[in-house]
Amino acid sequence: MPVPESTLRMGGSPSPSSSPFPSPADGPVKSVASASSASAAGSAGGASPRSSASDASAFGDGAAAPLPGGERHGISLAGFHPRLAPLIPPPEAFEASPHRPVVVTNSPFAGRQLVNGSDSLTDNIPDINVRPFEFESELMKGRLEVHVKGTESTQEAHFAGKKRLVTVALQARFKRAVPAADFCIGQELFSQSAVPAWLSEALLSAAARVFSATSHVSARSQPRFFMNPALACCQLVNVSMPGEEPGLWEAREDMRLMLPAAVTSAGAPLSPDARRKFCDAPANVAGICFDPAFVYTVHFFQHYAQFASYNLKIGLLSIDLAPILHRSPLQLTAKDVGSGQYGFSLLVWSERALYGAGARASSAAEAAAEAERQVKAGGGGGAGFGSRLLSGMRGVLSGGRSQQ
Numbered sequence: 001m002p003v004p005e006s007t008l009r010m011g012g013s014p015s016p017s018s019s020p021f022p023s024p025a026d027g028p029v030k031s032v033a034s035a036s037s038a039s040a041a042g043s044a045g046g047a048s049p050r051s052s053a054s055d056a057s058a059f060g061d062g063a064a065a066p067l068p069g070g071e072r073h074g075i076s077l078a079g080f081h082p083r084l085a086p087l088i089p090p091p092e093a094f095e096a097s098p099h100r101p102v103v104v105t106n107s108p109f110a111g112r113q114l115v116n117g118s119d120s121l122t123d124n125i126p127d128i129n130v131r132p133f134e135f136e137s138e139l140m141k142g143r144l145e146v147h148v149k150g151t152e153s154t155q156e157a158h159f160a161g162k163k164r165l166v167t168v169a170l171q172a173r174f175k176r177a178v179p180a181a182d183f184c185i186g187q188e189l190f191s192q193s194a195v196p197a198w199l200s201e202a203l204l205s206a207a208a209r210v211f212s213a214t215s216h217v218s219a220r221s222q223p224r225f226f227m228n229p230a231l232a233c234c235q236l237v238n239v240s241m242p243g244e245e246p247g248l249w250e251a252r253e254d255m256r257l258m259l260p261a262a263v264t265s266a267g268a269p270l271s272p273d274a275r276r277k278f279c280d281a282p283a284n285v286a287g288i289c290f291d292p293a294f295v296y297t298v299h300f301f302q303h304y305a306q307f308a309s310y311n312l313k314i315g316l317l318s319i320d321l322a323p324i325l326h327r328s329p330l331q332l333t334a335k336d337v338g339s340g341q342y343g344f345s346l347l348v349w350s351e352r353a354l355y356g357a358g359a360r361a362s363s364a365a366e367a368a369a370e371a372e373r374q375v376k377a378g379g380g381g382g383a384g385f386g387s388r389l390l391s392g393m394r395g396v397l398s399g400g401r402s403q404q
Contacts, residue, residue: 081223081328083109083190084191084347087122087347089105094351098126099148102308102350104348105123105124106118106346106347107346109342110137111342112138113345114137116133116135128151129146129151129153132145135344137342137344138342139176141175142295146346148348162303163303167299169248169298171251171298176292177291180285180289180290183231184335185300187330187333188227189223189224191325191328230334234272236272239255239256240295242294251297255269258290258294262278307348310352329348330348330350331345332345
C-alpha cells in the first residue's frame with residue numbers, strides 16, 4: 001500500500017525528537033562558494049571533466065584497507081572491498097526479492113543513514129518500483145522513489161515509450177548549506193579495478209561526460225568515481241518553500257528561488273535543457289548554494305547502465321560490467337563532494353553478477369582480459385584505441401542528458 005502523501009510532506013522543520021540527526025537550520029542562509037567551485041570556475045561554456053587522484057579524499061575512506069580473501073556464499077571475494085564483502089546477499093535473498101534479479105540495500109559508505117527508519121545494511125528495500133520511501137542522512141532528510149527497468153516489480157507504464165532504464169525522484173531538505181557545484185550524482189567504485197587504468201579512465205570519463213562537462217572523474221584513486229553536479233545533469237529541479245512543495249511527480253521545472261538568474265527573458269523558469277546548460281558553466285553557479293530553508297524536488301534518469309542485467313549499453317556496444325567491476329553493486333548516490341557527506345546512497349546488487357553468467361571470470365587476469373576483449377570487439381583495437389574509444393563513446397553519448 002502506498003505511503004500516505006501526508007506523512008511525507010516536507011513542510012516545517014523535521015522533528016529532532018524521533019531522529020539522531022540535527023534538523024535543518026531555520027530561515028534562508030546566504031549563498032556560499034566552495035573551494036572546488038572556485039577552482040572549477042572558468043569560461044561560461046563549462047569545463048572539461050576533472051580527473052585527479054588527489055580528489056579521492058572527498059570520495060571515500062581511502063585505499064589502505066586490505067582486500068579480503070576466501071569466499072562468501074560460494075563466490076570468490078577477490079577484488080571485493082572489505083566493507084562490501086560481508087554484505088553480499090545470499091542466493092535466497094534474490095529468490096525472495098520482489099524486484100528480482102536485484103537487491104537494493106543501504107550503503108556502508110554513507111555514514112549514518114536511515115531508510116524507512118532503519119540503519120540495516122542488509123535489508124532489501126521493498127519500496128523499489130512501488131512507492132516512495134523515507135530516508136535521512138547526515139546531510140538531508142526526505143523521500144525517494146526509485147524505478148528500475150527489467151525487474152519482477154517493474155511498472156512497465158513508467159518506462160513505456162521512454163529510453164530510460166533507471167529513474168530516481170527525490171524530495172528533501174538539506175540540513176546545512178551545500179555549494180551548488182559540490183552536490184553531485186554519480187557512481188563510486190570501491191572494489192579493486194579488474195581492467196587496465198586507461199580502459200577504466202576511458203569508460204568513466206565517457207560516462208561522466210554524457211551528463212555534464214563539469215564532472216569529477218578519477219580512475220586511479222580509491223574509490224574510482226565519476227560525479228556530476230546535480231544542477232548540470234538532473235532532468236528536473238524544483239525549488240519551493242516548505243508547505244508549498246509540489247507532489248513528487250507533479251513537480252515542474254522552477255529553481256528561481258535558488259538561482260534567480262536561471263530565467264528566460266520573460267522571467268519564466270528555464271527549460272530543463274537550458275538550465276542544465278546554464279548550470280554546467282561554473283561562473284553561473286559560483287556563490288550559489290542548496291539552502292536548508294527550501295524544499296528540493298529532483299528527477300534523474302539514465303539509459304546506459306542496465307542494473308537488472310548488469311551491463312552497459314552504448315550504441316551498438318554492450319559491455320558486461322561483471323569482469324570490470326568485480327561483481328560489485330552499482331550505486332544510486334548523491335553526495336557533497338566538498339565535504340564527503342552523502343545526501344543518500346543505495347547499493348543495487350545484481351544476481352547475475354554474483355551467481356549467474358557474470359560470475360564466471362573469477363581471477364583478476366581473466367576479468368581484465370574479458371573486459372578488454374569486449375570493448376575491443378566493438379572498437380577494433382590497435383594503436384590509439386583508448387583515444388578512439390573515448391572519443392567514440394562521447395560521440396555516441398552526446399545528447400543523452402535530455403533523453404526520456
